[in-house]
Amino acid sequence: MLVLLIVLIGVGSSILFYKRTARPPLEILLPTTIAVTTEVKVYVSGAVAHPGVYTMRQGDRVLDAIDAAGGTTENADLTRINLAAKVKDEQQIHVPKPGESLPQESSGQPQKININTASVEALDTLPDIGETKAQAIVNYRKEHGDFKRIEDLVEVAGIGSSTYENLKNLITVD
CATH class of the missing domain: 3.10.20 (Ubiquitin-like (UB roll))
Known part of the structure; x- marks a missing residue:
């Protein structure tokens, strides 16, 4: 009986020792991001x-x-x-120099106005947009953040679908 007890103790200790040493430590890998500069x-x-x-x-x-x-x-x-x-x-x-007109893009088309960055003065140069609507665009941008699409311009008070149709080829959000 004593021999059986010693054998059981030996086997039990071997199992415990094996379980403690058999597992490798847990390794946590964090994702890495690579900055791509374009x-x-x-x-x-x-x-x-x-x-x-x-x-x-x-x-x-x-x-x-x-x-x-x-x-x-x-x-x-x-x-x-x-x-x-x-x-x-x-x-x-x-x-530009004072009094000089700004050049057109090489395509011959006027350069589009970015409605996310344009000043009230720049927006005022667009057809159907006066100083009041230009200020409304700037105020909307400050309150709601940048426009995601040019179509979002109709969310500004005073700018409807007909005004948007006249502007869509003259504006950008890029």
Whole structure:
């Protein structure tokens, strides 16, 4: 009996020892994200020190592109461009001189106005939009955040479907 008891104790201890050492420690793997920086090419022209094509990072601002071109000349009119706008691939950024008209895009079409970044003055240049509706767009944007689609413009008080139809080819949210 004593031998049987010793054998059972030995087998029990072996099982406990095996269970404690057989499992590898739990390893927790956290997901890693890899930041992908997309490069964009922009053409900076007008009243800048070194006009030309510059490689920028996606998310850079118009001001960054102007700085890459050596900054502005003494006769630059920065009040007519949005320095905080994000640059886009193949974009032309023209820094005008006082009294100079802004160039059209290479397609010959007027450059679309971004309703998420445009000032009241810029919005006021759109057909069927006066200063009151332009201010309403800016106020709506401040209250509700950026427009997700250009179609969301009809949510602004005073802008209906007929006004939207006249604007849809002249505006963007990109």
